Amino acid sequence: MTAPTILIVDDEKLIRWSLAERLKKEGFGTVEAGDGVTALEHVKNLEGELVLLDLRLPDTDGIRLLKQIRAVNADLPVIMITAYGTVEVAVEAMKLGAYDYVAKPFNMDELVITVQRALEASTLRREVLDIRRSQKERFGIRNILGTSASLKEAVSLIERVGRSDATTILLLGESGTGKDLMARAIHYESRRAERPFMTITCTTIQETLLESELFGHEKGAFTDARNLKQGLFELASGGTVFLDEIGDMPLSLQAKLLRFLEDKAFKRLGGVVDIRVDVRVIAATHRDIEKMIREGRFREDLFYRLNIVPIRLPPLRERKEDVEALALHFVRHYSRELSRKVTGLAPRAVEALAAYNWPGNVRELRNSMERAVLLGSDDVVTLEDLPQEVRKGVAPPERKGRLYILPREGIVFDDVEKDLVLQALEFTDWNQTRSAELLGMSRDQIRYRIEKFALVAPGREGAAGGGAGGAATALGAVGREGPPAKNGASRDSSTRVGG
Numbered sequence: 001m002t003a004p005t006i007l008i009v010d011d012e013k014l015i016r017w018s019l020a021e022r023l024k025k026e027g028f029g030t031v032e033a034g035d036g037v038t039a040l041e042h043v044k045n046l047e048g049e050l051v052l053l054d055l056r057l058p059d060t061d062g063i064r065l066l067k068q069i070r071a072v073n074a075d076l077p078v079i080m081i082t083a084y085g086t087v088e089v090a091v092e093a094m095k096l097g098a099y100d101y102v103a104k105p106f107n108m109d110e111l112v113i114t115v116q117r118a119l120e121a122s123t124l125r126r127e128v129l130d131i132r133r134s135q136k137e138r139f140g141i142r143n144i145l146g147t148s149a150s151l152k153e154a155v156s157l158i159e160r161v162g163r164s165d166a167t168t169i170l171l172l173g174e175s176g177t178g179k180d181l182m183a184r185a186i187h188y189e190s191r192r193a194e195r196p197f198m199t200i201t202c203t204t205i206q207e208t209l210l211e212s213e214l215f216g217h218e219k220g221a222f223t224d225a226r227n228l229k230q231g232l233f234e235l236a237s238g239g240t241v242f243l244d245e246i247g248d249m250p251l252s253l254q255a256k257l258l259r260f261l262e263d264k265a266f267k268r269l270g271g272v273v274d275i276r277v278d279v280r281v282i283a284a285t286h287r288d289i290e291k292m293i294r295e296g297r298f299r300e301d302l303f304y305r306l307n308i309v310p311i312r313l314p315p316l317r318e319r320k321e322d323v324e325a326l327a328l329h330f331v332r333h334y335s336r337e338l339s340r341k342v343t344g345l346a347p348r349a350v351e352a353l354a355a356y357n358w359p360g361n362v363r364e365l366r367n368s369m370e371r372a373v374l375l376g377s378d379d380v381v382t383l384e385d386l387p388q389e390v391r392k393g394v395a396p397p398e399r400k401g402r403l404y405i406l407p408r409e410g411i412v413f414d415d416v417e418k419d420l421v422l423q424a425l426e427f428t429d430w431n432q433t434r435s436a437e438l439l440g441m442s443r444d445q446i447r448y449r450i451e452k453f454a455l456v457a458p459g460r461e462g463a464a465g466g467g468a469g470g471a472a473t474a475l476g477a478v479g480r481e482g483p484p485a486k487n488g489a490s491r492d493s494s495t496r497v498g499g
């Protein structure tokens with residue numbers, strides 16, 4: 001990084017000269033202007049990262065020039081130079097956004113420190129702005145993908161609620177439907193976006209610890225409380241607290257939370273004074289809260305307090321039209337992240353994605369795509385790259401035309417048959433029903449061949465009685481009610497595809 005350049009604006013040449021000499025000695029670059037027009041020219045050309053601005057100028061006054069400078073570049077730090085007796089004007093300048101002022105005749109050491117501080121503050125400010133902008137980009141509502149009516153409805157609700165002053169929101173939805181994502185989007189769409197977003201999962205923590213995490217504690221409130229500690233509600237003041245898995249919050253703490261939601265005030269553990277804060281509480285759960293109320297595991301009054309604005313996130317299986325777009329988004333995301341060249345989805349893969357039920361919702365889809373991008377070798381995600389349970393959903397390819405060309409020297413038909421049956425079994429992880437479908441035959445037909453060729457899943461050899469001898473007996477035992485194949489029927493029925 002090059003040293004910052006200071007723009008010195010003063011009508012007195014001697015002052016400009018002495019300032020420049022000192023600042024150069026400190027390692028700064030300098031640019032000088034004796035009047036307003038020249039100064040503004042420099043600002044427009046982005047010469048100078050900080051302005052030292054004299055209040056008295058031949059063609060304008062410092063205040064007017066300050067306004068013009070800020071109109072060109074609102075973030076440029078400006079330090080006013082004032083003569084004795086013009087401090088009021090300097091104060092006015094600070095109201096207009098000047099960083100500070102120094103009075104003539106100035107102490108050069110002090111001036112240098114003021115300059116350094118102003119530059120630091122401006123760098124910090126820029127960093128904070130950058131972080132906020134990137135946070136909003138990362139977590140804002142634009143990151144919620146999907147065009148299904150039910151998702152769009154949830155998103156539009158989030159948008160409206162985010163901007164409103166509603167302080168409690170309840171997010172309901174199965175695991176992986178995007179509750180976390182939505183909670184952040186609500187925060188970053190709201191006027192609270194520049195204040196903290198704090199999150200806590202009520203599941204993982206033991207009761208008193210959870211209580212002190214939320215409300216804080218005074219020094220000595222309990223044995224381990226060596227110091228005063230602020231809780232999340234205090235730390236997130238002006239912002240948002242996300243209570244994830246609220247369904248797992250212990251009943252006693254539910255009562256405390258309700259009191260806080262109603263009064264907007266609380267006491268730290270062991271504390272006597274009420275602390276008032278303005279925070280929005282977003283609670284989320286994948287549990288059936290109404291059922292929990294019936295079972296006495298969740299307070300009804302708290303539920304009604306939270307349920308003022310409920311947002312239900314639909315499971316992925318109820319909005320299948322979102323699957324392909326989401327999958328494509330994740331494929332491209334992971335392709336970039338993992339430096340792969342996968343750009344799309346093969347038609348058969350799309351078919352399988354659409355047929356699958358997605359019990360783990362968007363999270364499962366995302367993980368499947370990450371795996372596919374990582375393991376795949378094609379430039380599109382193919383059926384084979386998908387997890388086995390997803391693959392199962394597609395119908396076997398249609399067979400038409402001449403599939404195999406008989407070599408002139410002929411073949412051993414049994415070998416071909418055996419090889420195809422084996423391939424089907426391997427491809428379906430030894431699922432007989434799916435293998436039979438792939439080969440266009442019944443289960444009895446495939447069982448017959450498994451036994452005929454004594455095919456055994458790897459790792460099951462011992463259990464099968466093994467080897468050629470096994471084949472002979474198996475062959476002898478062929479029949480409609482023959483012994484169940486090695487993998488057993490239970491596996492087959494459990495892997496049947498839901499619709």
Ligand SMILES: Nc1ncnc2c1ncn2[C@@H]1O[C@H](COP(=O)(O)OP(=O)(O)OP(=O)(O)O)[C@@H](O)[C@H]1O
Pocket residue numbers: 143144145146173174175176177178179180181182285286362363366
């Ligand atoms: N509509 C969506 N658009 C883009 N990404 C999504 C969407 N919904 C969920 N995701 C992604 O899916 C993953 C799971 O979402 P999230 O963690 O928000 O789910 P959750 O409902 O909080 O699940 P859990 O109940 O298990 O905590 C995240 O990576 C999230 O970014």
Ligand SMILES: [Mg+2]
Pocket residue numbers: 179180244
């Ligand atoms: Mg979550």
